[in-house]
Amino acid sequence: MSDAILQLYHRQGRRNALLVGVLGVAALAALLLDLVTGPAGLPLAETLRALTGGEVGRGTQVIVWDVRLPVACMALLVGAALALAGAEMQTVLENPLAESFTLGVSSSAALGAAVAIVLGLTLPGLPAVWSVSVNAFVFAVGALALLQLLGRLRGGGPEVLILFGVALNFTSAALLSLLQFVASADALQQLVFWTMGSLASAQWQGVLMLALVLAITVPFSFRAAWRLTALRLGEAQARSFGVDVSGLRRWTLLRVSLLAASAVSMVGVIGFVGLAGPHIARMLVGENHRVFLPASILTGALVMSLASTLSKTLVPGVLLPVGLVTSLIGLPIFFALILRGRRR
């Protein structure tokens, strides 16, 4: 009996690993789809030839390598980073609604960008192209640092942190509105575009930077997988298992800050992915973080990549801000998934 159950359990484990693999393949397929979609219709064969260094025209070369690939890669990485950040935040803050958007990290980043765009204030000695992103990053990290500090001062647990996050969200939104009120028409347009979340300005440097942040944080996340899984059983349980819960929380929030702030500072405010990625992954593979974290990363990447494609095709000839697409298309799908999950 026990052996049969264990076998079944291991079969479930293999099925989950396979699902993660499938998600990975799907994300790569979505990347390809994203690459062949655009105003200049490029056939798949030619795109693949350009990617593999084959013989193609100069125009194709430029479109694939300099225009579409950075955007497509950025979509994939931003989705991965936001979903991983969301998954870990939801676990350490013991709240299924936690993500960079609900905690006010995104709106703080937007505020930082606005300060750079509208008031021209930024860190000294930075090239102008980076000033908006760097400001957004500084504000996002500052927001999370402030949250942690307030949480610590108050001595409160996760629920206090969430409440501060909500408060921070409203404060940043109000200050952002104030800046919009005084902004010039030119700055306003730039700002609106940024607060909607856009991949249009993605560059290779940004892609590499975000890839580096992921490469640094992901191994630590995976190493913490069992500890995070234990935390799902409650703080007292995890501590009695020998998990240093406050240390785990502190390090996880640091990783998450880095991920969320980097992603948001590159592409602006993008809602829904940080929430939906982990939720869809949870429905697919459950909550054992050894599969849940990779599944969240890949789901986020997949969703964001599809959103990037949709942002080019939804209205022919118009490139919609991808943040709008994730919210408008993603949310109904998300609700449908939740309602279906409930009925089961």
Place this chain on the structure above:
Amino acid sequence: MEGLLAQNISVRYGARNVLSGLDLPLLRPGEVTVLAGPNAAGKSTLLRAIAQLQPYGGKVVLDGSDLAHVPMRDRARLVGFMPQSLPASSSLVALESVIAALRSGDTVSARQADATAMAVLNKLGIEALALEPLSSLSGGQRQMVSLAQAIVRDPRLLLLDEPTSALDLARQVRLLSELRRLAGEGRIVVAVLHDLALAAQWADRIVLIHGGHTRAEGRPEEVLTPELLAEVYGVEARVERCSRGRIMVMIDGEHAPA
């Protein structure tokens, strides 16, 4: 010195003293000790302090070493804690949650952890729940899984906070006889129980806690007296001795002060 010693334990929540200098007698291996007392007497707080899940003043010594100074990892091997309830929202399956109890704080091979966790579920008679998500279990079933998590590391000291509160009669007997067996193997077992009838039947020793102090301690028949029950709980009680030297506690109503 073998056993668990808790001395001069104080815990404050804000301005309120929950425990003020509470002493426990030396709890020896092989004994099941029940902590009893009215609501808000500080029983759960005391249990959490002993488990080092709660800041406290005073000293908790297990087999001669101060638990506050034992590294977290080693402590997790020595002390098992079963909380009042497990979160109902987790979609972890029962077996996975017990494996997490082994692998989150320690380095155990996957094969060994899986087999150990399964064996514990088996022993508790809940192997049929192994692949059920915690969120689909009843309160009582979750409580049994929680017990599995507490004992899977084979701890020397087992602390249980109202372990029978959601269990049916058969499961209560299952759990309590398992506690007896674990104690018989040389462990120290301490449980908070509200049901004095169960306590009288299963405990070797009852510690009656009232207002943050130990009011009385000893064998069930020494502690469960009409006078003490009237004083601590404010109830009118009769205590009858029945066969095999056991006692039965019957509550007739609220105690009317003379």
